[in-house]
Amino acid sequence: MSACNTARLAPVVLYMTGAAWAASNFASSAHLSLSDDALKDFDNAAWVAELPRPVRQEWVRRIRAIRLADRLAENQELQPQSRCFDGFAAHGVAALHIVRSTGGGVPEAFAGAGPAVRLAWTRYLAALRAFQRRDLRVRNLADHRTMLDRLSGSLFQLFPFLLQHQVDAIRGFGALDQFFNNLRDLAEDTAHGICYFPEDALARAGLRREDITSGRWRSHPGWRKLMREWHDRYLPELERGAARFDACRDLHPSLARMRSECRARYARTLGLFRAVDFDFQLFAAEYWRTVRSKAAITRAG
Numbered sequence: 001m002s003a004c005n006t007a008r009l010a011p012v013v014l015y016m017t018g019a020a021w022a023a024s025n026f027a028s029s030a031h032l033s034l035s036d037d038a039l040k041d042f043d044n045a046a047w048v049a050e051l052p053r054p055v056r057q058e059w060v061r062r063i064r065a066i067r068l069a070d071r072l073a074e075n076q077e078l079q080p081q082s083r084c085f086d087g088f089a090a091h092g093v094a095a096l097h098i099v100r101s102t103g104g105g106v107p108e109a110f111a112g113a114g115p116a117v118r119l120a121w122t123r124y125l126a127a128l129r130a131f132q133r134r135d136l137r138v139r140n141l142a143d144h145r146t147m148l149d150r151l152s153g154s155l156f157q158l159f160p161f162l163l164q165h166q167v168d169a170i171r172g173f174g175a176l177d178q179f180f181n182n183l184r185d186l187a188e189d190t191a192h193g194i195c196y197f198p199e200d201a202l203a204r205a206g207l208r209r210e211d212i213t214s215g216r217w218r219s220h221p222g223w224r225k226l227m228r229e230w231h232d233r234y235l236p237e238l239e240r241g242a243a244r245f246d247a248c249r250d251l252h253p254s255l256a257r258m259r260s261e262c263r264a265r266y267a268r269t270l271g272l273f274r275a276v277d278f279d280f281q282l283f284a285a286e287y288w289r290t291v292r293s294k295a296a297i298t299r300a301g
Helices: 016-026 039-049 053-078 084-091 115-131 141-156 162-185 185-189 199-204 209-214 222-244 254-277 280-297
Strands: none
Touching: 016 039, 016 053, 039 053, 039 185, 039 209, 039 254, 053 084, 053 115, 053 162, 115 141, 115 199, 141 162, 141 199, 141 222, 162 185, 162 199, 162 254, 162 280, 185 280, 199 209, 199 222, 199 254
C-alpha cells in the first residue's frame, strides 16, 4: 500500500483522549509526514470538541479538508512519486474515500460556499505547492510576510460562519497564526533542515541558514539579534495586520472562541519562548511536555 492509499479513517469513539480525538477527526498523520501531528492538531483545535454538535461538525469537516491538503503536500514532498497532493488538488481524493469532491477539486466540506471561499481554497492549495518544500529559501521579510498571508491567510478564510466583511479581515489574523506556528515548530523544522527565516534578516544578524539548522545558533551572538528583530520589529507589524479581525464584534460564537483560543496559544508560546531566552530546543521540550499532559487527561466525544 502506498503512503497515501490509506483505508477509510475510523469514526469518532466516545470519550477518547484529546490527542486521539484530534487524530481521528482531523486525520492527523494518516499520511507520510515529518512528525506525528496529532498533538499539533490538539494544541490548535482541541476547543472544537466543546462546540455544540452541529457547529462542531461543520468545523471538523472544514479543518479535516484543510489538514489533509497540508499533509498530502508534505507527503508528496517526501515521496514525489506518490503524487498524492496532485490528486487531491484535482479531484478531492475521492478515490481514497477520505474527502469527496464537489467538482473542480473543491472538497464537499465547502459545498454551498460562496466564491470567496472557493478562491481561498485555490489560493491555499497554490501556497502549499509553493511553500511546502524542505529546500525553500525566503529572500526577505516582504516575501516572508507574503508566505504567511498566502498560507494561513487563505486557510483562515476557509473557516465556517464568516460574514462577508469578516473574510478579508481574517487574513491578517491567519498570517499571525502562521508566525506563531512556525515559532512553536522551530525545533522540529530545523531538525529536518527547514529554515523559514528570510535571508536578509539572517544576514543582518550575521547568521547563515546553516547556523540555524546545524545548532550553531546556540553559541552565535547573532541569534539574539535575530530574535530582537523578529519579536520587537516584525511581530508588531503582523499584529497590526491582525487588528481588523481583533476588532470584529459580530463574530459567530465559534469564531469568537477560535480567536480567544488562538490568542491564549500565542501568549503561551511567546511567554515560554522568552522565558527560555529564545532557546527553541528547551522551548520544544517544555511546550510539548505540557501539551501531552493536557491531551492525556482531556476527553472528547
